[in-house]
Amino acid sequence: MRPAIALQYLLPHRLLSRLALYAARWRWRPWKDALIGTVVRRFGVDMSEAAQSDPHAYPNFAAFFTRALKTGARVPDPDPRALLMPADGRISQLGRIESGRIFQAKGQSYTAAELLGDETAAAPFADGRFATVYLSPRDYHRVHMPWTGALRETLHMPGRIFSVAPFAVQAIPRLFARNERLVCHFDADFGPLCVVMVGAVLVSGVETVWSGVEIPNYASHPIRKDWRGKGIVVERYAEMARFNYGSTVIVLLPQGVRLDASLAAAQQVRLGQRLGSA
Numbered sequence: 001m002r003p004a005i006a007l008q009y010l011l012p013h014r015l016l017s018r019l020a021l022y023a024a025r026w027r028w029r030p031w032k033d034a035l036i037g038t039v040v041r042r043f044g045v046d047m048s049e050a051a052q053s054d055p056h057a058y059p060n061f062a063a064f065f066t067r068a069l070k071t072g073a074r075v076p077d078p079d080p081r082a083l084l085m086p087a088d089g090r091i092s093q094l095g096r097i098e099s100g101r102i103f104q105a106k107g108q109s110y111t112a113a114e115l116l117g118d119e120t121a122a123a124p125f126a127d128g129r130f131a132t133v134y135l136s137p138r139d140y141h142r143v144h145m146p147w148t149g150a151l152r153e154t155l156h157m158p159g160r161i162f163s164v165a166p167f168a169v170q171a172i173p174r175l176f177a178r179n180e181r182l183v184c185h186f187d188a189d190f191g192p193l194c195v196v197m198v199g200a201v202l203v204s205g206v207e208t209v210w211s212g213v214e215i216p217n218y219a220s221h222p223i224r225k226d227w228r229g230k231g232i233v234v235e236r237y238a239e240m241a242r243f244n245y246g247s248t249v250i251v252l253l254p255q256g257v258r259l260d261a262s263l264a265a266a267q268q269v270r271l272g273q274r275l276g277s278a
Contacts, residue, residue, distance in 0.1 A: 002018040005171045013161035013201050020202040021216065024062040024244055036064045043138035049073040062205075066141050066242050073142075076237040076272040077262055083146045083276040084237055084259065085131075086195065087249050088139040091267045092169060094131040096260055097252070102130050105170040112252065114177035115196060117157045117222055121185060124192045128260035129253040131263075131275060132176070134164060135243060143249050145273055149193045151187025151210060151232040157181050164200040164248045176250060182206050182214050184240070192276045192277055194252040205244040209234065237272060251275070 026032060036055045039045060047053045051068040058064035093103050100122060101109045104123050112122035112130075135141060146200075159180045162168055169175055180199040186194065197206045197217055206215040210232050234240050253259075259276040263269070 004275075008162050008168055008201075011201065013208065017161055017202055018216070020206060020245065021205065024065065025060050027060050032058070032060050032064075035061045039064075039137055043136065045138050049140075062244050066243055067070075068142070069140055072236070074271045077274040079274070082274045083253070083267055083278055084144070085133070085269050085271055085273045085275045086146050086240075086251055087133050087135055087141075087143045087269075088271050089133040089135040089269060091263060091265055091269055092132040092134045092166070092248065093265050094263055096128065097125055097128050097130050100126045102132075102176075102250075104132075104175065106172070108173055108175075108179040110174040110185075114174060115181075116183050116194065116252075117155055121153075121155075121183075121194075124254050125194065125252045127255045129255075129276065131251045131253075131259065132248060133250075133269065134169075134248050136165070137245065141237050141244070141273060143195070143197065145186075145234045145236055145238050145240050146195070146251055146269055147188050147190075147193060147278060148236045149188045149234060150235065151184065151227040151230070152187050153185045153227060154208075154211075154214070154225045155183040155185075156214055156219050156223040156225075158221060159184060159199075161199050161201045161203070161218075165197060174256050176248065178183060180215060182208070182241070184208070186234070188278070190203040190257055191252075191254040193254075194253070195240065196250040197243065198250060200245070200247045203243055203245045203247045206241060206247075207242045209239055216254050234264060 028196040113119045207213045
């Protein structure tokens with residue numbers, strides 16, 4: 001086993017992620033300016049797209065990392081029947097869910113039931129489609145709706161917090177089904193729609209537009225919340241959630257929804273571009 005992979009099993013993931021949480025929220029100017037400047041330079045962050053283009057104007061690193069885009073920096077596909085890419089990033093994998101199994105990387109797969117933590121909830125996606133998008137530190141870290149949906153339920157699944165960088169995805173079996181994650185179930189006009197916010201080492205938070213911070217705290221058991229009857233409808237292209245630091249979002253779609261044929265693994269993508277058609 002490569003040393004980098006062995007470390008993924010040995011590192012105190014939750015301790016490191018809690019330390020990252022405090023570091024990201026520390027407002028001491030020399031610290032936050034140095035941290036923001038390092039990320040901007042190392043990862044080539046394009047600040048001209050941000051609503052606040054001055055990296056030193058953010059009160060802390062967390063505010064910089066979850067920065068808003070300026071109006072017009074991203075626009076949704078003009079076809080009203082187009083499902084939209086939920087985030088900036090790189091496609092890790094996408095395609096057909098084969099008899100309930102989702103392809104992770106060469107030689108690696110996991111089941112939709114493992115990912116969603118629920119056999120019944122996974123059943124409608126058994127022969128559907130999926131798209132896994134990796135958000136690197138340079139990307140915009142807000143996740144938007146691929147399609148209009150009424151929020152039905154969320155499930156906060158406890159787990160490990162492995163890195164979701166490509167080297168880990170290729171080597172760690174069932175990584176996305178093992179990491180801490182927030183599973184968001186929606187009812188769309190074509191059927192069920194599921195968006196999974198997958199945590200990762202140093203990801204110090206997942207929050208949603210309907211309930212605020214969901215992670216941390218880290219879960220010791222599954223936490224299910226029923227949102228039916230609450231009237232929470234998130235429109236196509238509207239923001240639904242955000243990450244602190246880079247991670248991965250997975251979209252599950254039922255049979256009958258098509259993915260765009262031009263998309264492929266390892267392709268760079270942008271929020272709002274065509275993901276498929278309903």
